[in-house]
Amino acid sequence: MTVALIFNGKVVNRLVVDDLETAQHLFSNLTVIEDNDNNYNVGDNYTE
Amino acid sequence: MANIYLGSELLNGGGGGGGGSSFPNTVSFTSTQLWSVPQSLQDAISANGSVKVATLLVGGGGASNGGEVIYEIRTLTSSNYYDSNNNTILIAIGAGGSVGGETAISPQLGSESDVIITVLSPKAGGTGSNGTFSWDIDGTNNLVDTLSDVYTKSSNGNPYIVQIRGSRYNGSYSSYYFTHSYSNGIPTASTNESTNATDSEMSAVISTNQVSYSGSGAWRYDGGLYVTARKRSIDFNNETSPTGLIASGGNSGTNSISNRASTQGYYGGYGASITSTVNNTGQLQRSGLVKIFYF
Numbered sequence: 001m002t003v004a005l006i007f008n009g010k011v012v013n014r015l016v017v018d019d020l021e022t023a024q025h026l027f028s029n030l031t032v033i034e035d036n037d038n039n040y041n042v043g044d045n046y047t048e
Numbered sequence: 049m050a051n052i053y054l055g056s057e058l059l060n061g062g063g064g065g066g067g068g069s070s071f072p073n074t075v076s077f078t079s080t081q082l083w084s085v086p087q088s089l090q091d092a093i094s095a096n097g098s099v100k101v102a103t104l105l106v107g108g109g110g111a112s113n114g115g116e117v118i119y120e121i122r123t124l125t126s127s128n129y130y131d132s133n134n135n136t137i138l139i140a141i142g143a144g145g146s147v148g149g150e151t152a153i154s155p156q157l158g159s160e161s162d163v164i165i166t167v168l169s170p171k172a173g174g175t176g177s178n179g180t181f182s183w184d185i186d187g188t189n190n191l192v193d194t195l196s197d198v199y200t201k202s203s204n205g206n207p208y209i210v211q212i213r214g215s216r217y218n219g220s221y222s223s224y225y226f227t228h229s230y231s232n233g234i235p236t237a238s239t240n241e242s243t244n245a246t247d248s249e250m251s252a253v254i255s256t257n258q259v260s261y262s263g264s265g266a267w268r269y270d271g272g273l274y275v276t277a278r279k280r281s282i283d284f285n286n287e288t289s290p291t292g293l294i295a296s297g298g299n300s301g302t303n304s305i306s307n308r309a310s311t312q313g314y315y316g317g318y319g320a321s322i323t324s325t326v327n328n329t330g331q332l333q334r335s336g337l338v339k340i341f342y343f
Binding site for chain 2: 002003013014015016017018022023026038041042043
């Protein structure tokens with residue numbers, strides 16, 4: 001699956017991961033959201 | 049396999065012989081994960097401070113540009129470890145997309161940012177009164193989130209900070225922040241900090257569900273209560289001093305160590321074309337890859 005990593009309101013990267021929970025653990029300093037539909041690009045704004 | 053020598057020089061590797069060092073082992077990654085570093089490499093890092101490995105990184109493909117491909121021999125040190133046990137390294141695999149994700153080995157912590165989650169302004173400035181003031185977090189104040197929400201959002205290892213901003217009078221008003229830091233979880237006991245000036249005193253007590261201010265003398269509120277979660281970024285996008293080993297994603301521009309226009313990298317991770325001038329319309333932009341070759 002694909003996730004988007006968000007820091008300070010911006011998408012900083014998009015990664016391939018096995019599952020969302022693992023990604024959230026690995027990048028606990030960031031907000032991690034599922035993005036299989038490619039809704040977000042690197043650099044996009046993101047609001048929780 | 050028998051070792052082959054030219055005189056005393058080992059020609060066919062065998063673990064790093066002079067002039068013939070090779071990397072007989074390979075590990076490949078197509079999804080983000082922690083790599084359990086082989087014991088041989090851990091031992092080498094412990095003994096020598098670093099170890100050479102060969103790395104192949106492919107960034108995620110973009111809509112019109114492939115992800116960068118980098119093949120280089122890199123040095124791993126203890127700074128590349130992800131965990132305190134010094135036995136794993138974070139591998140991040142960039143996703144394909146209209147803007148490809150960046151692939152990285154051991155991306156490092158980057159800049160720090162305070163994310164203000166809650167702003168509580170019981171009073172919009174003005175001179176504080178003597179006595180004690182308390183606000184129930186679940187009360188009627190201007191809360192965006194409750195403090196427990198902050199704890200929840202910050203409980204997976206993010207340090208967070210609760211700040212109460214006020215001013216004390218010591219000849220003139222000067223701002224002072226009561227800062228309470230927690231590294232993990234909900235605090236079980238109140239924290240109390242205070243500051244004293246000649247004619248004033250301020251203190252703050254922060255507990256799980258209540259924040260109390262108290263003040264005496266010449267002091268005042270100065271904007272209310274700020275509850276912030278302090279987060280550190282992962283250094284995927286550090287253009288000037290990347291600390292991890294990074295291959296940029298397609299269309300991600302100059303965000304990484306070797307951008308897609310660099311002569312150091314080559315296009316990869318791209319589903320439709322090997323050139324950067326043909327749009328990848330209708331094609332699946334491929335995700336990245338990491339291979340590590342080691343002895």
